[in-house]
Amino acid sequence: MKEPLFGAFRQARSDVHNLGPLQRIAKGTKQYRDDEEVDYVIVGLGSAGGVLLQRLAKAGFKVVGIEAGPFWDTELDWVSDEKGSHKLYWNDLRITGGTDPLSLGENNSGKGVGGGSVHWAAFAPRFHPSDFRVYTEDGVGADWPISYDELKPYYELLEREIPVAGPAYFPWGDPHGYPYGPHPLGAVGDVLVKGCTKLGIRVCAGGPVAILSGSHGNRPHCIYRGFCIQGCKVGAKASTLITHVPEAIRYGAEVRELSMVSRVSMRNRDRVNGVFYFDREGREHFQKAKAVIVSGYAIETPRLLLNSACPGHEHGLSNGSGTLGRYLMAQAGNVVLGRFADLIRMYKAPPAHALSEEFYETDPRRGFARGFAIQTVAPLPIAFAKQMMAAKGAWGWGMRRVLMDYNHWATLGVLGEILPWEDNRVEIANEKDQFGIPVAKVTFNLHENDKKMIAFGVKKVTEIMRAAGAEEVVQESRYAHLVGACRMGSDPRDSVVDKFGRTHEIANLFVCDGSILPTQGSANPGLTIQALAARTADYLISQGERIFTSDRRDMTTPPIRYSLAVEDSFTKGVPRFV
Amino acid sequence: MAEDQELLPVDPQSGKPIPRTKQPGYYPRYSTLSQKKFWDATTRKLIEERVANIPPIRFFTQAELPLITAVTSRVLPQDDRLAEYRIPIVPWIDHRLFENEIDGYRFEDMPDDREAYRLGLQAIEQTAHAMYAKLFVELEPLDQDAVLKTIHDGEKRAAHEIWSRMSVDRFWHLLVQDCVSAYYSHPWAWDEIGYGGPAYPRAYTRLENGLPEPWEVDEQRYEWQAPASSLSGAYDQQAGATDKPVHGQGGTH
Numbered sequence: 094m095k096e097p098l099f100g101a102f103r104q105a106r107s108d109v110h111n112l113g114p115l116q117r118i119a120k121g122t123k124q125y126r127d128d129e130e131v132d133y134v135i136v137g138l139g140s141a142g143g144v145l146l147q148r149l150a151k152a153g154f155k156v157v158g159i160e161a162g163p164f165w166d167t168e169l170d171w172v173s174d175e176k177g178s179h180k181l182y183w184n185d186l187r188i189t190g191g192t193d194p195l196s197l198g199e200n201n202s203g204k205g206v207g208g209g210s211v212h213w214a215a216f217a218p219r220f221h222p223s224d225f226r227v228y229t230e231d232g233v234g235a236d237w238p239i240s241y242d243e244l245k246p247y248y249e250l251l252e253r254e255i256p257v258a259g260p261a262y263f264p265w266g267d268p269h270g271y272p273y274g275p276h277p278l279g280a281v282g283d284v285l286v287k288g289c290t291k292l293g294i295r296v297c298a299g300g301p302v303a304i305l306s307g308s309h310g311n312r313p314h315c316i317y318r319g320f321c322i323q324g325c326k327v328g329a330k331a332s333t334l335i336t337h338v339p340e341a342i343r344y345g346a347e348v349r350e351l352s353m354v355s356r357v358s359m360r361n362r363d364r365v366n367g368v369f370y371f372d373r374e375g376r377e378h379f380q381k382a383k384a385v386i387v388s389g390y391a392i393e394t395p396r397l398l399l400n401s402a403c404p405g406h407e408h409g410l411s412n413g414s415g416t417l418g419r420y421l422m423a424q425a426g427n428v429v430l431g432r433f434a435d436l437i438r439m440y441k442a443p444p445a446h447a448l449s450e451e452f453y454e455t456d457p458r459r460g461f462a463r464g465f466a467i468q469t470v471a472p473l474p475i476a477f478a479k480q481m482m483a484a485k486g487a488w489g490w491g492m493r494r495v496l497m498d499y500n501h502w503a504t505l506g507v508l509g510e511i512l513p514w515e516d517n518r519v520e521i522a523n524e525k526d527q528f529g530i531p532v533a534k535v536t537f538n539l540h541e542n543d544k545k546m547i548a549f550g551v552k553k554v555t556e557i558m559r560a561a562g563a564e565e566v567v568q569e570s571r572y573a574h575l576v577g578a579c580r581m582g583s584d585p586r587d588s589v590v591d592k593f594g595r596t597h598e599i600a601n602l603f604v605c606d607g608s609i610l611p612t613q614g615s616a617n618p619g620l621t622i623q624a625l626a627a628r629t630a631d632y633l634i635s636q637g638e639r640i641f642t643s644d645r646r647d648m649t650t651p652p653i654r655y656s657l658a659v660e661d662s663f664t665k666g667v668p669r670f671v
Numbered sequence: 672m673a674e675d676q677e678l679l680p681v682d683p684q685s686g687k688p689i690p691r692t693k694q695p696g697y698y699p700r701y702s703t704l705s706q707k708k709f710w711d712a713t714t715r716k717l718i719e720e721r722v723a724n725i726p727p728i729r730f731f732t733q734a735e736l737p738l739i740t741a742v743t744s745r746v747l748p749q750d751d752r753l754a755e756y757r758i759p760i761v762p763w764i765d766h767r768l769f770e771n772e773i774d775g776y777r778f779e780d781m782p783d784d785r786e787a788y789r790l791g792l793q794a795i796e797q798t799a800h801a802m803y804a805k806l807f808v809e810l811e812p813l814d815q816d817a818v819l820k821t822i823h824d825g826e827k828r829a830a831h832e833i834w835s836r837m838s839v840d841r842f843w844h845l846l847v848q849d850c851v852s853a854y855y856s857h858p859w860a861w862d863e864i865g866y867g868g869p870a871y872p873r874a875y876t877r878l879e880n881g882l883p884e885p886w887e888v889d890e891q892r893y894e895w896q897a898p899a900s901s902l903s904g905a906y907d908q909q910a911g912a913t914d915k916p917v918h919g920q921g922g923t924h
Binding site for chain 2: 096097100101102103104105114168169170171172173174175176177179182183184185186187188189190194196197198199202277278279280283316317318319320326327435436437438440441442473474475478479482483485486487488489490491492493494495496497499500501534535
């Protein structure tokens, strides 16, 4: 097969905005003037910001999403290429330190509409009920101000909206099934299933992932090309860029791309009145708004609130307690790599397609609190070479040799719950970015419980890899995901926002993203962030004009608004549960 | 200088050097570029430009250029490739540094990437001088490897002033990561390792058991040993890696 039947594929249409190969919207969005007061400004259009934008616009609010990165055209901007996808990540400077410094950038933060959901691997497990009461059960970490049951309907709704493919019966946490059927396995998933089965460990194949196993409206199903974390050109993997932002625009929301918010502006000591931002030419603007929602994720959100310090809020906004920036978390993401005599070719199939949560909960016999999940990962060649540098000390001819064996290696990830610690934090550094805005300094230290959990997790995954038949097993230490640093809680003395994301000190300033998570479980945070965003949106909508005029906090839980879900979520495609 | 033959990988059966080739590796005649008409137009354009347009040297000085070239020729040796099929490394490192493209962070015990390269090259030169009283570029390949191995191992044989300002381990990681990023982003390297490359809109269809697509080829292994004039063929954990793990920097999940 040397030639495509109809010749080479031509460039996609440039007169429309392509969001996947089939979904096209008109170029450009509505434009509010800077001095035109909007209802809501959302800072950052990632996993949370995209959902909020859609919900608030659909409910009739005047809403602008201000995004530091571009509004991607997936056909014209994205490539099936590892190196060429570097632009999807947050590559602006941050300083990283502590005893166990986090590598940032491509490992965990996105830039551009869709944010991190553009380059997540799309594992979409729910948190377990125990995650919401870690302090009560284990005496470590923190309790959430809400229970699993309060978030459950939003999990169920988002699993339909984005939607999630997975097993008919998922046995861990609160057992449940998924609307779309599981994916066929690649060879890495086979390794996990084989190893777990030999050792009597329950394992789940083919999901849960927010990747389509069947076509869904104007989104085609997965073609198993393995470039999930490079941005899914296929449109099969969910990102808010393709799931929620198009409908937000249809309902009149504005997407203001390439605009970097530098600080939130206070009208007086108690209320905000908009944000200052720099446009793509570096000109400063002020967008007036009745309320502001910061959705910049675990580093940029605390950075913005700290940089917004002003008279009356000398230590940053909603930081009277000194909690802002603290309790930052990353999950242990150690990768265990096994070489097999047979071929694997791990670049095929989505990196995320099989997992086990058998070790998720606390087991006192292990000598540490909480646990970890085990998930398939699948580095492309450059990432694999970097892992071999770390795992085997490979360089020179040794690097060339082990890469010639790339197709014989399979990789499994530990995804472990590192607890929230006060000394893991985001602060402001002396350095400034290209706009003159002080950058974030991130400090990260592993604590005793974390180290024990990681050692146990690596040992367990190594056993699984051996049981699956690997001849050589090595490991690389790393971290995955970032959450915390603006945590939610009931007590203003040790949290930044309340259970609806409203800052404790400023009634019309909200935070909604991964930064509000008090603990992180051993589940990938994406689905939980989107579920929380839908819940916050329901709260804001049910409060209506009171958000803009009153300082009173109504803590009544709002009803879930199924009518605000993305149109036809329950009718397009062929979900197996109705 | 070492005999040309000593630079080549060796056939362990015959003990003889393996002749240079257009495409080393276990997938003879496999070509990802031959499939480019099946790629989407944006990806095709990017990869074609990567192969055809090598960026000019704008960051490294004329004095630094021979040294960084010699260093990267040992960190990612290509002596087994015919000269016209070697993959450019230095131009891409230079391009990144000139454009100041960073990965989104700087370790607090590191200077910025540009300064790190300038200091690191000085440290390599000082180490070569301390060990052999020669310039790095004048050393035999085996001795060049010995110099680089001290940095891989985190040994500070010389350049103590520089290593007091910059982590030796992190400098090594920076250098190796830039080299592998340049090499393994090139379609000729994909052919060498049997990686499928871009697959949109066509898809991969044979997901299990490492089966090749109709347009991929089966593996045909051969044995080879690293050249006699090298020290990088063996795998040594970096010093201290057990108590202070080396953290990876490429995204996987």
